Amino acid sequence: xxxxxxxxxxxxxxxxxxxxxxxxxxxxxxxxxxxxxxxxxxxxxxxxxxxxxxxxxxxxxxxxxxxxxxxxxxxxxxxxxxxxxxxxxxxxxxxxxxxxxxxxxxxxxxxxxxxxxxxxxxxxxxxxxxxxxxxxxxxxxxxxxxxxxxxxxxxxxxxxxxxxxxxxxxxxxxxxxxxxxxxxxxxxxxxxxxxxxxxxxxxxxxxxxxxxxxxxxxxxxxxxxxxxxxxxxxxxxxxxxxxxxxxxxxxxxxxxxxxxxxxxxxxxxxxxxxxxxxxxx
Amino acid sequence: xxxxxxxxxxxxxxxxxxxxxxxxxxxxxxxxxxxxxxxxxxxxxxxxxxxxxxxxxxxxxxxxxxxxxxxxxxxxxxxxxxxxxxxxxxxxxxxxxxxxxxxxxxxxxxxxxxxxxxxxxxxxxxxxxxxxxxxxxxxxxxxxxxxxxxxxxxxxxxxxxxxxxxxxxxxxxxxxxxxxxxxxxxxxxxxxxxxxxxxxxxxxxxxxxxxxxxxxxxxxxxxxxxxxxxxxxxxxxxxxxxxxxxxxxxxxxxxxxxxxxxxxxxxxxxxxxxxxxxxxxxxxxxxxxxxxxxxxxxxxxxxxxxxxxxxxxxxxxxxxxxxxxxxxxxxxxxxxxxxxxxxxxxxxxxxxxxxxxxxxxxxxxxxxxxxxxxxxxxxxxxxxxxxxxxxxxxxxxxxxxxxxxxxxxxxxxxxxxxxxxxxxxxxxxxxxxxxxxxxxxxxxxxxxxxxxxxxxxxxxxxxxxxxxxxxxxxxxxxxxxxxxxxxxxxxxxxxxxxxxxxxxxxxxxxxxxxxxxxxxxxxxxxxxxxxxxxxxxxxxxxxxxxxxxxxxxxxxxxxxxxxxxxxxxxxxxxxxxxxxxxxxxxxxxxxxxxxxxxxxxxxxxxxxxxxxxxxxxxxxxxxxxxxxxxxxxxxxxxxxxxx
Numbered sequence: 053x054x055x056x057x058x059x060x061x062x063x064x065x066x067x068x069x070x071x072x073x074x075x076x077x078x079x080x081x082x083x084x085x086x087x088x089x090x091x092x093x094x095x096x097x098x099x100x101x102x103x104x105x106x107x108x109x110x111x112x113x114x115x116x117x118x119x120x121x122x123x124x125x126x127x128x129x130x131x132x133x134x135x136x137x138x139x140x141x142x143x144x145x146x147x148x149x150x151x152x153x154x155x156x157x158x159x160x161x162x163x164x165x166x167x168x169x170x171x172x173x174x175x176x177x178x179x180x181x182x183x184x185x186x187x188x189x190x191x192x193x194x195x196x197x198x199x200x201x202x203x204x205x206x207x208x209x210x211x212x213x214x215x216x217x218x219x220x221x222x223x224x225x226x227x228x229x230x231x232x233x234x235x236x237x238x239x240x241x242x243x244x245x246x247x248x249x250x251x252x253x254x255x256x257x258x259x260x261x262x263x264x265x266x267x268x269x270x271x272x273x274x275x276x277x278x279x280x281x282x283x284x285x286x287x288x289x290x291x292x293x294x295x296x297x298x299x300x301x302x303x304x305x306x307x308x309x310x311x312x313x314x315x316x317x318x319x320x321x322x323x324x325x326x327x328x329x330x331x332x333x
Numbered sequence: 334x335x336x337x338x339x340x341x342x343x344x345x346x347x348x349x350x351x352x353x354x355x356x357x358x359x360x361x362x363x364x365x366x367x368x369x370x371x372x373x374x375x376x377x378x379x380x381x382x383x384x385x386x387x388x389x390x391x392x393x394x395x396x397x398x399x400x401x402x403x404x405x406x407x408x409x410x411x412x413x414x415x416x417x418x419x420x421x422x423x424x425x426x427x428x429x430x431x432x433x434x435x436x437x438x439x440x441x442x443x444x445x446x447x448x449x450x451x452x453x454x455x456x457x458x459x460x461x462x463x464x465x466x467x468x469x470x471x472x473x474x475x476x477x478x479x480x481x482x483x484x485x486x487x488x489x490x491x492x493x494x495x496x497x498x499x500x501x502x503x504x505x506x507x508x509x510x511x512x513x514x515x516x517x518x519x520x521x522x523x524x525x526x527x528x529x530x531x532x533x534x535x536x537x538x539x540x541x542x543x544x545x546x547x548x549x550x551x552x553x554x555x556x557x558x559x560x561x562x563x564x565x566x567x568x569x570x571x572x573x574x575x576x577x578x579x580x581x582x583x584x585x586x587x588x589x590x591x592x593x594x595x596x597x598x599x600x601x602x603x604x605x606x607x608x609x610x611x612x613x614x615x616x617x618x619x620x621x622x623x624x625x626x627x628x629x630x631x632x633x634x635x636x637x638x639x640x641x642x643x644x645x646x647x648x649x650x651x652x653x654x655x656x657x658x659x660x661x662x663x664x665x666x667x668x669x670x671x672x673x674x675x676x677x678x679x680x681x682x683x684x685x686x687x688x689x690x691x692x693x694x695x696x697x698x699x700x701x702x703x704x705x706x707x708x709x710x711x712x713x714x715x716x717x718x719x720x721x722x723x724x725x726x727x728x729x730x731x732x733x734x735x736x737x738x739x740x741x742x743x744x745x746x747x748x749x750x751x752x753x754x755x756x757x758x759x760x761x762x763x764x765x766x767x768x769x770x771x772x773x774x775x776x777x778x779x780x781x782x783x784x785x786x787x788x789x790x791x792x793x794x795x796x797x798x799x800x801x802x803x804x805x806x807x808x809x810x811x812x813x814x815x816x817x818x819x820x821x822x823x824x825x826x827x828x829x830x831x832x833x834x835x836x837x838x839x840x841x842x843x844x845x846x847x848x849x850x851x852x853x854x855x856x857x858x859x860x861x862x863x864x865x866x867x868x869x870x871x872x873x874x875x876x877x878x879x880x881x882x883x884x885x886x887x888x889x890x891x892x893x894x895x896x897x898x899x900x901x902x903x904x905x906x907x908x909x910x911x912x913x914x915x916x917x918x919x920x921x922x923x924x925x926x927x928x929x930x931x932x933x934x935x936x937x938x939x940x941x942x943x944x945x946x947x948x949x950x951x952x953x954x955x956x957x958x959x960x961x962x963x964x965x966x967x968x969x970x971x972x973x974x975x976x
Contacts, residue, residue: 107838132840140838146831149824156821157828161840163821167849170820171813177820184821224840 060085060259061136061228066105066115068098068283075101077283078115083228088250088260090274092267092294094303098283099263100141103230106261107131107138120227133161137226139217141233141263147206151197151216154205155188158223188223195219195249211242218249222258229253231262235269243269271295279303338481339549344473352474356405356430359467362460363433364398367391369457372444378589381444382455390440390595394461397436397599401429401468404610408475419555420611423475424548428609430472432602437465439598443591480549492533499530555611558618566619567626573616574627578634578641584914585647585654593918597933635804639797640789648796650917655803656865657885658909659810661893662902663857668891669899670818671850672830673729674737676879677744679887681855683877684720685713685862687751690769690872691762697769699762706775710863717859718852725851729844732833744879744887751874768873775802775867782867799868806864810857811902817853818900826850827900882927884913896937898944907945 059082068076076098083089091099104110106117111126118124124131137158146154163184169177192198195215200208205216214234221229231250235243243266250273254260264270270277271291278288281303287294294300343352371381371391379389387395405426407417418425441462445451454462506523561569580600587593607613620627642648664678692712694703704712728739755765763769774783774795782798793801817823825846828836837843866872880888889912897908915933919926937945 109834109838127842128834128837129840129842132838138838140835144832144835144838146828146835148831149827153824153827157824157836157841158839160821160825165821167817167822167853170817170822173816181820220839 059083060087060120061106061261062118062121063106064116064118066102066112066117068101068105068110069113075283076105076112076280079280079283079285080115081278081285081288083259083261086254086257086259087275088254088262088273090270090277091261091263091280092265092270092277093280097280099280100232101283102280103138103232103263106230107136129161132224132226135225135227136230137221137224137228138230139214139221139232139234141236143210143213143217145205145213145216145220147204149205150202151192151205151208152185152188152201154216154220155191155223156184158220159184159188161224191219191222194222194252211238214238214246215249218253222253226258228259228261231260231264233263233265235264235266247272339551340479340481341476341551342479343476344479344546345470347471347474349474349476352471353405353409355471355474356426356468357402357471359464359469359471360398360401360405360430360433362398362464363437363468364395364402364464366437366457366461366464367395367398369460370455371440371458371461372448372453373455374448374453377444377447377453378591381457384457389589389592390436393436393592393595393599394433394440397429397433397603398464398468400603400606401426401433401472404429404606405472407610415556416559417612418610419558419615420553420609421556422551422553422609422611423472423477425606425610426475427469427472427477427548428602428606430468432599432606434465434469435598435602436595437461439595447591478549478551479547481547483544483547493537495526495530495533499527502526553611555614558615563623567623569616570619570623570626571630574630574634578637581910582638582641585650586642587918590918590921593914597915632804632808635807636801639793639800640791642797645794645796648794648800650913652796652800652803652868654910654913655800655807656861656868657889657893657913658906659803659807659861660858660885661890661897661905661909662807662810662814663854663861664890665894665899665901665905666814666818666826666857667850667854668894669901669905670823670830671826671847673847673850674733674740674891675851675854676737676741676887676891677747678740678854678858678890679877679879679885680744680747681717681721681858682862682865682885683747683751683872683874684717684855685859686866686872686876687763687769687862688713688716688859689863689866690772693772693866695769695772697764697767697771703773706777710860713863713866714856714859717862718856721852721855722848724855725848729847729851741879741887744877748874748877751877763874766874768871769866770871772866772870772872777802796868799864803861803864803868806860810860813853813857814902822846822849883916884909892934896934896944898946901944901946904944904946911945 061081061083063079063081066076066079067074079098079102081089081091091102093099101110105112105115106124108124108126108128108131116123119131119134119136122134124134124136146157149157163180165177165180189198189201192201195218197208197212197215197219200212205213208216218229218231218234234250235246238246247269250260250262262270262273276288276290277294279286279294279297279300281299286299286303287297343349345352347355367387368385368391370384371377373382375382379391381388381391403414403417407414408421408423408426441451441454441458444453444458503523503526506519584593584596584600587596604613638651639648660678660682663681664675667673667675667678689709689712691698691700692702692704692709694701724740724743728736731739750759751763752765753759754762755767757765774781776782780786780798782802783795785792785794786798787793818826825836825841828839828841829843829846833843869876878886880886884890884893890909893908893912894905895908896912897906898904916926916930919929
């Protein structure tokens with residue numbers, strides 16, 4: 053573990069069960085200040101479910117999530133208020149709002165103007181509104197969308213919709229940003245641009261936890277990578293550790309024909325290789 | 334959104350010059366016929382028997398003819414009239430011509446039907462008919478913006494089996510031998526089959542017309558506006574609102590249904606023509622530039638309505654329109670901004686009205702107090718808001734259809750509770766179905782709203798007073814809507830409407846904001862209710878039902894919001910005006926009133942699904958260059974599991 057400071061996010065033993073199905077099984081993870089952590093795993097491994105447990109969309113069956121040493125309440129808006137913002141795997145923008153308005157919605161928790169202030173429109177209201185707009189435009193500049201501020205979100209090309217999701221998430225001044233497959237459907241150039249963007253966000257002092265399938269993207273970016281298979285974290289570590297781990301190779305490529313080649317390396321996750329072989333048949 | 338290629342060709346191959354001449358001739362003939370007698374007898378409403386003095390429908394023919402002429406000359410580039418068609422599309426001429434034909438054909442047809450036969454037409458009537466036809470024929474010969482591809486057919490071929498089946502079913506159901514009366518179910522069924530057949534044929538007709546006309550849209554940038562001094566622009570806005578006031582006054586003041594239908598037939602194509610010509614876009618640009626002037630002019634135009642009236646007959650209609658429109662605007666917060674389908678909204682109007690009636694000092698009220706008006710208003714709004722919160726708190730955790738059902742239930746519970754608080758089935762508070770009668774007129778600062786007053790030489794009756802009071806309430810609601818809608822709160826509402834899960838992930842407390850929308854909507858409806866109680870003297874439970882032939886009721890309120898345009902201010906105001914006037918003016922259709930009304934609604938929604946006045950966002954959607962659709966997933970259909 054290379055945590056330089058006290059952990060920003062500390063997840064201990066999170067388990068999520070839907071009836072008989074255990075989607076996430078006893079996963080622990082820490083994210084330190086200024087770190088970029090990757091989360092990979094085959095389809096259906098429970099990555100997005102794990103995200104939903106962190107952001108309050110799901111209430112985990114067991115386990116705790118602590119952010120800056122405070123246990124997070126299981127309500128999405130309170131989690132965002134605490135300082136964790138997220139994007140969605142399948143883009144969920146406010147399609148019929150303009151690009152600027154989308155980002156302004158992201159400012160919601162950081163502003164307080166209520167209904168009476170909106171009706172009376174005193175100087176305080178105008179100041180707060182101008183501040184929000186300035187901040188939103190700044191974020192649009194940052195993500196390169198400033199020229200399209202007045203377009204409808206639905207009319208943006210795919211790649212820019214992804215960027216807008218990130219800008220909207222950043223608008224809530226998060227300390228930790230959760231990105232759910234930010235490069236899905238992108239071509240190599242766009243993926244490289246996304247890498248740059250993620251680094252730029254980290255340079256703002258925001259930690260990042262990212263789900264991705266693009267291995268090059270993950271290994272270029274991440275300080276550490278955790279691998280989730282069938283709801284369990286089988287390994288966590290730097291590029292070499294993950295790439296050379298045989299259970300990871302098994303999970304992604306399938307087991308070699310010779311079953312004896314698969315040997316569990318750690319006692320903590322005995323069931324994994326067997327189940328992987330099973331699905332492979 | 335498939336991209337269709339467009340061309341600029343005439344529908345009827347005519348030399349362009351000849352076509353323009355034909356259109357002009359037709360338009361002139363139509364306009365000129367207004368100065369001739371259309372029929373020999375004064376039996377037809379409006380008395381169209383005079384030469385040189387237009388009346389009723391003849392005014393419409395005159396207006397339609399002149400307007401078509403103006404649009405034609407403008408698109409032909411006649412100096413001095415080019416400003417009429419800044420977009421320069423000939424389709425505007427065709428729409429204006431359609432308006433002319435609609436007015437002339439409708440006039441001729443209604444004369445022939447009501448007086449039994451075309452023989453009752455005087456030469457003026459024939460000129461009118463010929464003028465209308467020529468105008469459209471000529472306009473079809475102009476080079477029009479058209480699609481090259483034929484639109485898809487909408488009617489399934491198998492449905493045409495209904496055509497031979499309909500008469501069989503009809504006669505079969507009505508010709509059962511013997512004295513036994515035919516089961517009403519059977520005749521109703523037969524009626525249904527016949528109506529369905531009619532609908533199929535109409536759709537097919539529309540398809541055929543569409544195939545033939547292939548009218549399309551070519552993006553044409555507006556001609557660069559001439560630089561005008563600021564005061565001229567302001568003057569244009571004022572004139573436009575003056576014209577608007579005149580048009581609405583003309584519509585409200587129509588004394589017989591024929592004229593009102595004529596007005597609608599004229600207004601529809603004319604608005605389309607003005608939109609196509611680019612004139613409305615130009616005016617909109619001006620109003621955006623001079624926003625305070627626009628707001629002031631709109632308010633002044635509305636406030637001067639009572640001064641155009643000689644009696645209280647139509648100011649009472651206008652007052653009720655204002656009440657209806659204000660409540661619709663309140664509902665627009667709930668439905669249009671926050672996206673909560675509320676089917677029992679009229680109950681909040683009722684809560685406000687009952688609250689005001691109870692503290693009005695009416696002898697029938699069990700509470701023998703008489704609040705001053707401001708206090709009554711606050712009471713009504715506050716009580717209504719409390720009810721909003723009470724209903725909202727347990728139900729707003731539901732989403733979509735469930736909420737609609739619960740609110741529908743609440744609407745009925747309110748009405749039935751008011752019926753039951755009559756002293757027999759419950760405590761005596763509301764007098765049950767008799768309601769609370771004899772609500773005294775308001776007196777504000779010594780000004781008795783029940784008595785006529787003379788202002789600037791014009792006598793303003795009781796309804797005029799209430800109209801002006803109600804206008805203030807409407808202005809207040811408009812202010813609240815505009816300011817809240819365009820603020821942090823309003824944005825949060827729209828975000829919830831668009832995608833509640835994503836909104837919550839952005840830090841919005843969905844439940845609290847939905848409750849806020851619900852409470853604010855209820856509060857504004859309650860405010861309108863306090864005035865309504867005094868305007869109508871009596872508050873009874875029957876005024877607040879889910880659906881009824883006349884507004885305001887929950888179904889009509891929702892229709893006004895959707896028809897007018899969700900999320901806008903002017904949309905529900907326009908929608909409410911139309912929805913109030915159409916049934917009111919169609920009373921002469923008796924049994925067929927609701928049928929005609931339903932048909933009118935279907936046509937309106939088919940022609941303009943985004944509402945009469947779509948909001949800015951939808952405008953962007955329609956006017957921004959189309960970008961190929963992206964696989965953005967299915968944001969609205971997703972459940973939590975998909976997040």
